[in-house]
Amino acid sequence: MSYIRYDLTFWGLCPGGRFAMNQTSPTSADNSDLPAASLAPPSSGGTPAFSPLYQQIKSLILQSLQSAEWRPGEAIPSEMDLAARFRVSQGTVRKAIDELAAENLLVRRQGKGTFVATHSEHLVEYRFLKLVPDNGDTQSEGPAQREIIDCKRLRASAEVARALSLRSGDSVLQVRRVLSFAGCPTILEDLWLPGTPFKGLTAERLSQYVGPMYALFETEFGVRMVRAEEKIRAVLPDAAQAGLLKIPKNTPLLSVERIAYTYNDVPMEIRRGLYLTDTHHYRNELN
Amino acid sequence: MSYIRYDLTFWGLCPGGRFAMNQTSPTSADNSDLPAASLAPPSSGGTPAFSPLYQQIKSLILQSLQSAEWRPGEAIPSEMDLAARFRVSQGTVRKAIDELAAENLLVRRQGKGTFVATHSEHLVEYRFLKLVPDNGDTQSEGPAQREIIDCKRLRASAEVARALSLRSGDSVLQVRRVLSFAGCPTILEDLWLPGTPFKGLTAERLSQYVGPMYALFETEFGVRMVRAEEKIRAVLPDAAQAGLLKIPKNTPLLSVERIAYTYNDVPMEIRRGLYLTDTHHYRNELN
DNA sequence: CAGTGGTCTAGACCACCAA
DNA sequence: TGGTGGTCTAGACCACTGC
Numbered sequence: 304m305s306y307i308r309y310d311l312t313f314w315g316l317c318p319g320g321r322f323a324m325n326q327t328s329p330t331s332a333d334n335s336d337l338p339a340a341s342l343a344p345p346s347s348g349g350t351p352a353f354s355p356l357y358q359q360i361k362s363l364i365l366q367s368l369q370s371a372e373w374r375p376g377e378a379i380p381s382e383m384d385l386a387a388r389f390r391v392s393q394g395t396v397r398k399a400i401d402e403l404a405a406e407n408l409l410v411r412r413q414g415k416g417t418f419v420a421t422h423s424e425h426l427v428e429y430r431f432l433k434l435v436p437d438n439g440d441t442q443s444e445g446p447a448q449r450e451i452i453d454c455k456r457l458r459a460s461a462e463v464a465r466a467l468s469l470r471s472g473d474s475v476l477q478v479r480r481v482l483s484f485a486g487c488p489t490i491l492e493d494l495w496l497p498g499t500p501f502k503g504l505t506a507e508r509l510s511q512y513v514g515p516m517y518a519l520f521e522t523e524f525g526v527r528m529v530r531a532e533e534k535i536r537a538v539l540p541d542a543a544q545a546g547l548l549k550i551p552k553n554t555p556l557l558s559v560e561r562i563a564y565t566y567n568d569v570p571m572e573i574r575r576g577l578y579l580t581d582t583h584h585y586r587n588e589l590n
Numbered sequence: 591m592s593y594i595r596y597d598l599t600f601w602g603l604c605p606g607g608r609f610a611m612n613q614t615s616p617t618s619a620d621n622s623d624l625p626a627a628s629l630a631p632p633s634s635g636g637t638p639a640f641s642p643l644y645q646q647i648k649s650l651i652l653q654s655l656q657s658a659e660w661r662p663g664e665a666i667p668s669e670m671d672l673a674a675r676f677r678v679s680q681g682t683v684r685k686a687i688d689e690l691a692a693e694n695l696l697v698r699r700q701g702k703g704t705f706v707a708t709h710s711e712h713l714v715e716y717r718f719l720k721l722v723p724d725n726g727d728t729q730s731e732g733p734a735q736r737e738i739i740d741c742k743r744l745r746a747s748a749e750v751a752r753a754l755s756l757r758s759g760d761s762v763l764q765v766r767r768v769l770s771f772a773g774c775p776t777i778l779e780d781l782w783l784p785g786t787p788f789k790g791l792t793a794e795r796l797s798q799y800v801g802p803m804y805a806l807f808e809t810e811f812g813v814r815m816v817r818a819e820e821k822i823r824a825v826l827p828d829a830a831q832a833g834l835l836k837i838p839k840n841t842p843l844l845s846v847e848r849i850a851y852t853y854n855d856v857p858m859e860i861r862r863g864l865y866l867t868d869t870h871h872y873r874n875e876l877n
Numbered sequence: 878c879a880g881t882g883g884t885c886t887a888g889a890c891c892a893c894c895a896a
Numbered sequence: 897t898g899g900t901g902g903t904c905t906a907g908a909c910c911a912c913t914g915c
Contacts, residue, residue, distance in 0.1 A: 353911080355884060381900060392886045397901085405692075407877055413901045414893035431876045535872035537824040537842035537865075555824035555842035561876075578824075585822035587874060589718045589848075590694055640892080642903060668881060679905045684882085700882045701912035 360389050361399035368408065368419060369566045375421035375521050379409065382417070408529060422528070423518035431517070431531050431563065434490065434578050435586045444484050452547065453479040454506035456498060463495050466562055466573050474498030478509065481547055488548045489583060494574040500526055517563075526571055531563040535585070540577060548579055557585060647676050648686040655695065655706060656853045662708035662808050666696065669704075695816060709815070710805035717804070718818050718850065721777065721865050722873045731771050739834065740766040741793035743785060750782050753849055753860050761785030765796065768834055775835045776870060781861040787813055804850075813858055818850040822872065827864060835866055844872060 364379070373379045382400065386393045400417055403409045407430075410418045422430060436444050456476055464471040475495050482490040496504070501524055512519045520526045538558040545552045557578035565571045578585065651666070660666045669687065673680045687704055690696045694717075697705045709717060723731050743763055751758040762782050769777040783791070788811055799806045807813045825845040832839045844865035852858050865872065 357884075378900095383900085394887085395885060398884085400901095411901065412894090414895080414899085416900060433874075433876075531876040533874040533876065535822065535844065535874065536867035537844045539840075539842050553826075553840060555826050557822065557824045557844075580823035587720075587820040587822065589720075589818040589820065644903075665881095670881085681906085682904060685903085687882095698882065699913085701880080701914080703881060703913095 356391060357395045357398040357402075360385075360391060360396055361402055363389065364399060364403060365408075365566065371525060373419050375419045375527055376423065378416040378418050406529075421518070422515050422521055429515050431528070431561070433585050433587060434580075434583045436484070436583050447482040447484055447490075448486070449510075450481045450483070451478065451506045451510050452481060453477070454504075454509060459495075463573060467495065467497050467570050469497055476501050476504055478506075480509075484583070487582070488550075489579045491544055491547050491577040492574055494572060496572055500524055500571065526565055528563045528571065529565055530568075531561050534560045536560075538577070544577055548577070550579065554579070554581075556580070559585070643678060644682045644685040644689075647672075647678060647683055648689055650676065651686060651690060652695075652853065658812060660706050662706045662814055663710065665703040665705050693816075708805070709802050709808055716802055718815070718848070720872050720874060721867075721870050723771070723870050734769040734771055734777075735773070736797075737768045737770070738765065738793045738797050739768060740764070741791075741796060746782075750860060754782065754784050754857050756784055763788050763791055765793075767796075771870070774869070775837075776866045778831055778834050778864040779861055781859060783859055787811055787858065807858075813852055815850045815858065816852055817855075818848050821847045823847075825864070831864055835864070837866065841866070841868075843867070846872070 364385070367373060367379075379385070380388070382393050382396050385396045385400075389396065400409060400411070404411050404417075407420055410420050412418065435441060454476070456474055458472045459467065459469050459475045461471045463469075463475060464473060467475070469475070475498050478492075478494045478496070480492050481488050482492070501520075504524070508523070509516070509519070517528050520528065536558045537555050539553060540548065540550070540556055542552065544556075545554070548554075548556075557576075557580050559574075559576040559578060561572075561574040561576070562570050563572040563574065651672070654660060654666075666672070667675070669680050669683050672683045672687075676683065687696060687698070691698050691704075694707055697707050699705065709715065722728060741763070743761055745759045746754065746756050746762045748758045750756075750762060751760060754762070756762070762785050765779075765781050765783070767779050768775050769779070788807075791811070795806070795810070796803070799810075804815050807815065823845045824842050826840060827835065827837070827843055829839065831843075832841070835841075835843075844863075844867050846861075846863040846865060848859075848861040848863070849857050850859040850861065
């Protein structure tokens with residue numbers, strides 16, 4: 304395991320509370336039986352590297368998520384249990400969980416517990432797909448029909464390698480598929496996955512799986528997508544693309560280039576979608 | 591003024607704390623000198639209408655923002671002051687402010703205070719504009735050159751009226767402008783504003799003002815945009831649009847239809863942008 | 878130095894859920 | 897009925913800012 308950023312000791316860099324003490328002269332506090340990674344001394348150069356307790360707790364919870372101590376859909380220990388485990392107050396654990404819930408890594412359910420977020424929850428939950436029908440009625444349209452056009456292993460181009468933090472020439476999986484709504488081809492997607500984490504992924508498994516692709520990644524490969532960035536442009540299709548979407552060549556399309564990340568900002572997927580926007584639109588909310 | 595939703599009395603609908611009491615038999619608690627709107631009895635039908643104290647505080651703060659008791663850029667009273675004013679603990683005020691800060695209505699600055707968010711802060715802060723240069727360097731590109739093409743008053747079409755919650759035929763202001771980066775026309779915007787709140791807005795004032803348009807709305811008309819929704823499509827320009835952007839007619843463009851809202855989800859602007867995406871892209875983050 | 882937001886604790890009670 | 901998250905309070909101390 305790797306140590307998290309800043310100190311994990313409870314050695315006097317906490318602003319208040321019962322662990323607070325002189326900032327510049329840490330004493331040997333009662334931290335003999337703290338969780339594993341708590342031995343890095345306070346960083347002694349440059350920035351003070353002050354990290355509040357709840358951030359350290361957040362990092363510890365994050366590590367447990369990463370190491371799959373708790374799996375997607377499962378409940379994590381109660382706030383009181385975690386408070387006892389980390390030897391902090393419930394309020395501190397609560398604040399850590401609050402942030403993780405705000406980032407959609409955890410889901411709180413009153414009376415039941417706190418659960419690891421998952422893409423498999425509601426079968427029609429395409430969390431990262433922001434294309435919606437113009438009438439807004441996602442229900443009547445029903446789930447998308449999916450057709451795998453292609454699925455092959457190849458060597459990463461320089462561009463793909465860079466985006467996925469691989470070496471140029473490493474094995475990657477390339478998938479092309481078409482999504483249709485009400486029989487109408489609407490989305491053409493090309494995606495690239497790093498070969499190693501997705502060993503064993505084939506066109507058959509992709510075709511047979513019911514539910515979002517990210518749910519399959521979770522259950523079959525233990526890869527949970529947590530966050531994504533998209534770059535959107537307007538483009539015209541080439542001949543092959545126009546053919547697959549069954550549209551004239553001069554039809555403008557939305558080009559959506561996505562990079563999806565697992566925990567710790569590790570990129571795990573590149574996806575380039577071409578969206579037909581005559582009956583659908585990309586919906587976004589600004590705050 | 592209008593009463594906020596649910597009860598504003600502290601009459602026994604608070605789950606815990608010193609005001610907690612039997613939920614079904616509110617007594618005459620010591621609330622003789624509470625803030626103004628605190629006389630609505632607990633709603634006695636349908637849903638229980640339970641609203642936590644901090645939500646009620648949040649609503650009260652929101653009212654003060656709406657009524658311009660504190661103006662954009664100004665500091666609001668300290669947490670302790672607000673706690674005294676509302677007769678709750680600092681922690682409760684803090685939670686209310688936390689949510690408002692998360693919604694970008696307030697900005698916290700440690701050691702200084704809590705401030706009403708504003709669009710005029712950093713001169714180059716186009717908060718709702720997500721178009722960025724492909725190289726990511728927003729600085730080198732510099733601020734956009736703006737040219738007002740047209741600015742006139744007319745009667746609202748049915749469509750515009752509906753989106754702005756006006757009556758068909760009400761006065762609206764229509765503006766067309768072009769934004770250029772490094773001399774290159776990149777964005778063509780048409781926008782519609784309700785006539786009454788923006789009485790006195792002219793092409794001259796738009797041209798002369800330095801800074802984001804939303805900053806002008808704030809300082810000159812007291813209209814603060816808080817939130818927006820966008821619908822994005824790929825389109826081809828018509829002849830006039832192509833001419834203004836100086837592009838061939840078959841250039842695909844991003845069509846970005848935005849509705850911007852003030853406080854309380856009141857729509858105050860429709861904006862339709864055509865974005866040229868050969869050197870720029872629309873950047874979005876998914877969580 | 879005083880004032881502000883930020884962190885932490887301890888303890889109480891409430892709403893919701895499942896058994 | 898007991899356990900979980902949710903709310904509220906009171907009090908302490910810390911970090912940051914500006915006078």
